[in-house]
Amino acid sequence: QSALTQPPSVSGAPGQRVTISCTGSSSNIGAGYDVHWYQQLPGTAPKLLIYENINRPSGVPDRFSGSKSGTSASLAITGLQAEDEADYYCQSYDSSLSSYVFGSGTKVTVL
């Protein structure tokens, strides 16, 4: 059972906006630890998508955005494209576990 909870799947038509939630607790996100997001295409290594809650690495389209509030964070994808079909993971640190933690992962399907 992951310390960070994500919906197993979300879907949307091309051009639509989808959001992925990442729910934590007072020992991770709620304790002030940053949230980061990764995209994993099938058969490949994860790729950093959002770091420190809201920042995009160079080369990541501005269609991807992150936010954080309280014990939760969210990743939004606007203008959904076929190439966005992938698994997405949030990540933070948990002080109770003394461990870096990942969310359970969300599969995004483009209809």
Add this chain to the structure above:
Amino acid sequence: QVQLVDSGGGVVQPGRSLRLSCAASGFTFSSYTMHWVRQAPGKGLEWVAVILYDGSKKLHADSVKGRFTISRDNSKNTLYLQMNSLSAEDTAVYFCARGRGREGYNFFDFWGQGTLVTVSS
């Protein structure tokens, strides 16, 4: 450009040992915290271990504590994961990843391609 190349995976019997390597290039390896992350077949990502840039501090996940040891050789730009007493639950693709940000606030900005470890008799 930053490159991380994972190697050392394979099929190993339960109870045996294996050492993974991650060869780094394209950046000053000795300046960065490094991590291992694993992914069991069809499952999500699980953080395994971290080592500070100079090797002075290491942290391992509870699931591998006492069995796995992370280490590094900055003279060879290489990260290692020594895995002992392997069990079927350790079957996974193992990725090395470069850490950025403050300790405890790390994110993983570059990843290796992963190496598959299969524990089976």
